[in-house]
Amino acid sequence: MAQLELFIQTIISGFLLGGLYALIGLGMALIMGVMRIINLAHGDIMMIAMYIAYGLFIFLGIDPYISVFIAAPTLFLFGVGVQKYLLTPVMKVESILPHNLVIMTVGIAMVLSNLATVFFTGNYRSIPVNYASSAWYLTDIWKNSPIELSLSMPWTLSFVIAVIITIGLWIFLSKTDTGKSIRATAQDLDAALLMGVNVDRLRNLTFGLGCALVACAGCLFIPIYYLYPSLGKQFTNIGFVITVIGGMGSTNGAVIGGLILGIFESVTATYIGMGWAPVGRFAIFIAALVFLPGGVASILRRKRLGK
Amino acid sequence: MIRLRIIMLSCFISFFTINAFAQDTLKLGIPLPLTGTNAKFGEIEKKSYEIAQDEINSKGGIKGKKIVLEFEDSQGKPEISRSIVERLIDKKQPVIFGEYSSSSSKAIAAVAEERKTPYLVVTGATDDITQQNYKYVFRMNPSNAYYATGFMSFLKAVVKPKSIAILYESSDFGTSGAEDMVNQAQKDGIKVLVKEQYEKGAVDFKPILSKVKAAKPDVIYMVSYVMDAALLMRQIKELRIDTNLYAGGAAGFAIPEFIENAKEASALVVTATLWSPQVKYSGAKEFAEKYKKLYKDYPSYHGAEAYSALYIIKDVLERAKSWKPDDIRSAFKSTNLMTAFGPVKFVDKEGYTNQNFMDSIVMQVIDGKHETIWPAKYASAKYVYPIPKWKDRK
Numbered sequence: 236m237a238q239l240e241l242f243i244q245t246i247i248s249g250f251l252l253g254g255l256y257a258l259i260g261l262g263m264a265l266i267m268g269v270m271r272i273i274n275l276a277h278g279d280i281m282m283i284a285m286y287i288a289y290g291l292f293i294f295l296g297i298d299p300y301i302s303v304f305i306a307a308p309t310l311f312l313f314g315v316g317v318q319k320y321l322l323t324p325v326m327k328v329e330s331i332l333p334h335n336l337v338i339m340t341v342g343i344a345m346v347l348s349n350l351a352t353v354f355f356t357g358n359y360r361s362i363p364v365n366y367a368s369s370a371w372y373l374t375d376i377w378k379n380s381p382i383e384l385s386l387s388m389p390w391t392l393s394f395v396i397a398v399i400i401t402i403g404l405w406i407f408l409s410k411t412d413t414g415k416s417i418r419a420t421a422q423d424l425d426a427a428l429l430m431g432v433n434v435d436r437l438r439n440l441t442f443g444l445g446c447a448l449v450a451c452a453g454c455l456f457i458p459i460y461y462l463y464p465s466l467g468k469q470f471t472n473i474g475f476v477i478t479v480i481g482g483m484g485s486t487n488g489a490v491i492g493g494l495i496l497g498i499f500e501s502v503t504a505t506y507i508g509m510g511w512a513p514v515g516r517f518a519i520f521i522a523a524l525v526f527l528p529g530g531v532a533s534i535l536r537r538k539r540l541g542k
Numbered sequence: 543m544i545r546l547r548i549i550m551l552s553c554f555i556s557f558f559t560i561n562a563f564a565q566d567t568l569k570l571g572i573p574l575p576l577t578g579t580n581a582k583f584g585e586i587e588k589k590s591y592e593i594a595q596d597e598i599n600s601k602g603g604i605k606g607k608k609i610v611l612e613f614e615d616s617q618g619k620p621e622i623s624r625s626i627v628e629r630l631i632d633k634k635q636p637v638i639f640g641e642y643s644s645s646s647s648k649a650i651a652a653v654a655e656e657r658k659t660p661y662l663v664v665t666g667a668t669d670d671i672t673q674q675n676y677k678y679v680f681r682m683n684p685s686n687a688y689y690a691t692g693f694m695s696f697l698k699a700v701v702k703p704k705s706i707a708i709l710y711e712s713s714d715f716g717t718s719g720a721e722d723m724v725n726q727a728q729k730d731g732i733k734v735l736v737k738e739q740y741e742k743g744a745v746d747f748k749p750i751l752s753k754v755k756a757a758k759p760d761v762i763y764m765v766s767y768v769m770d771a772a773l774l775m776r777q778i779k780e781l782r783i784d785t786n787l788y789a790g791g792a793a794g795f796a797i798p799e800f801i802e803n804a805k806e807a808s809a810l811v812v813t814a815t816l817w818s819p820q821v822k823y824s825g826a827k828e829f830a831e832k833y834k835k836l837y838k839d840y841p842s843y844h845g846a847e848a849y850s851a852l853y854i855i856k857d858v859l860e861r862a863k864s865w866k867p868d869d870i871r872s873a874f875k876s877t878n879l880m881t882a883f884g885p886v887k888f889v890d891k892e893g894y895t896n897q898n899f900m901d902s903i904v905m906q907v908i909d910g911k912h913e914t915i916w917p918a919k920y921a922s923a924k925y926v927y928p929i930p931k932w933k934d935r936k
Binding site (some may be wrong): 237238240241243245248249251252257359361363365367368369370372383385387417459460461463469500501502504506508509510512513 | 692712738739740741743744746747748749750752754756757768769773776777779780781782799802803804805806807831
């Protein structure tokens with residue numbers, strides 16, 4: 236029984252973690268699809284959103300879940316600005332290095348994390364919300380349950396909001412004209428250009444949207460985690476791994492990739508050892524590159540064509 | 543021209559008066575890391591030495607001489623500490639004390655022994671500094687292997703556990719802390735059921751915590767920095783892992799930020815530490831409050847060590863027959879002093895020479911505050927044990 240309880244609890248935490256990971260991966264995959272670059276400033280943009288939510292809570296007492304509605308639009312504008320004034324000009328410069336855009340994002344990441352260190356010092360901070368360690372328990376609902384399972388309130392709340400945002404994005408991408416143009420650009424840039432899609436405008440929009448998504452992820456992480464200026468790298472790595480598992484640039488793939496990574500990490504932690512989680516993360520990353528270069532997206536596509 | 547002469551004259555006069563004044567002062571050079579990575583600790587110690595200096599001087603100094611401390615920056619590098627101390631000995635300073643890190647303290651100890659000048663180690667904790675039969679080296683702080691003695695005696699006397707689970711971060715600090723605990727546990731016949739490491743900065747500890755829950759240990763012992771410590775306790779509360787005791791190995795669990803971040807999940811968590819601002823040693827609280835008033839923050843145990851070190855030096859120099867190295871050495875040997883850091887006595891045992899053995903203390907979070915609970919005679923509050931199950935807590 237204890238083993239069953241352990242297994243179910245592991246899967247639950249993996250699933251919740253995966254949902255949040257997916258939101259980080261989504262933004263990165265979206266940018267990857269349209270721009271064809273890995274945005275290595277992704278985690279640092281998330282860090283900025285977390286500091287915004289932190290500031291709002293400390294000075295105005297705004298709950299981090301409500302800060303989503305403030306941090307996301309702010310970072311959207313930030314992302315549009317970065318694309319318009321920093322990335323687009325770089326794109327137009329001829330250079331020996333094919334990926335100076337990626338180098339640009341690394342530069343942005345460094346500037347952001349150093350600025351945060353200057354303004355907020357290197358100290359660890361967290362928002363002491365009252366519900367931080369509240370949870371629902373199986374035995375509270377079902378008195379004679381043979382096993383005890385728990386469901387953390389902030390984790391579940393964050394997960395549910397992440398799912399809502401993901402569904403919202405999916406509707407936007409598949410039902411609206413702008414969304415369709417984004418997908419079209421991701422699939423075939425030249426064709427989209429020929430069809431009259433304003434690619435420059437779309438790039439601004441996409442980068443902004445990617446930033447807004449990771450800003451949401453930042454706000455959702457605050458009640459369950461903490462923040463410090465150099466936390467970005469860790470989440471950039473996670474986003475990168477998810478994007479690769481999901482199949483470079485596929486948003487559906489990113490969602491599944493996030494869930495896979497979350498569950499994989501939890502299971503590794505329980506049955507092999509938590510010290511192995513980072514190793515496992517990169518093992519799955521390499522395995523995906525070698526055995527499934529197209530990622531989860533290639534499987535999805537094959538299924539659809541098979542029908 | 544006249545003005546120049548006056549200036550020169552006044553220079554001469556002041557030179558002589560300073561010289562005359564100097565006979566009533568005792569200059570003591572202290573090597574400390576004031577720049578570099580350890581600078582933060584050097585700073586805390588410097589401030590604490592200065593507080594002690596003012597107190598001693600306002601009460602007449604040492605044998606009527608006012609103390610003048612001169613801090614010398616070692617940058618945390620052993621070779622620089624070494625040359626500073628060479629210079630101090632050349633200047634005939636009767637006794638050497640100070641430095642922060644183990645490696646610098648070790649370098650100084652070697653010089654002091656070679657030049658036959660007594661040296662008081664204040665914070666260097668590596669075991670072997672006082673295990674080399676040095677005759678002139680004395681250490682006031684417990685060595686690394688003894689950091690957890692207070693906690694172990696609390697376990698043996700109160701909790702009497704049969705099994706333990708150890709969680710630690712995968713760094714030098716975490717691994718050595720966990721290894722020490724495993725050794726101590728084996729010595730006392732406590733079974734180690736789970737020993738798991740984690741990567742610092744992890745988000746979700748629930749998988750390994752579920753594993754701990756399934757193993758049902760009597761005690762959970764964690765070696766972590768503050769944010770991981772807070773997350774661990776929060777998730778332990780979430781999963782309702784009931785054990786007889788939740789314990790932390792100093793560091794992250796022993797500072798106020800732990801309580802701020804873990805909130806009610808931090809209640810009744812026990813942690814080992816060397817010193818705390820509210821421990822019932824005479825002078826400890828006064829020192830802590832004075833430090834807080836001046837620098838807006840409570841000092842860490844390093845501060846208490848530095849503050850007390852100067853009092854030990856005062857005590858030794860006052861009792862020594864003369865200020866020749868051998869007389870100072872025998873005065874050190876017969877030290878029996880109660881300081882703000884705790885009782886100080888230099889003894890030879892268990893392979894150590896001139897080592898001060900003291901019980902490290904144990905704190906527990908009671909009503910949202912760290913209280914010293916062990917050893918019982920220095921406690922600021924009675925320990926709460928057994929602790930209630932999570933289900934029964936509000």
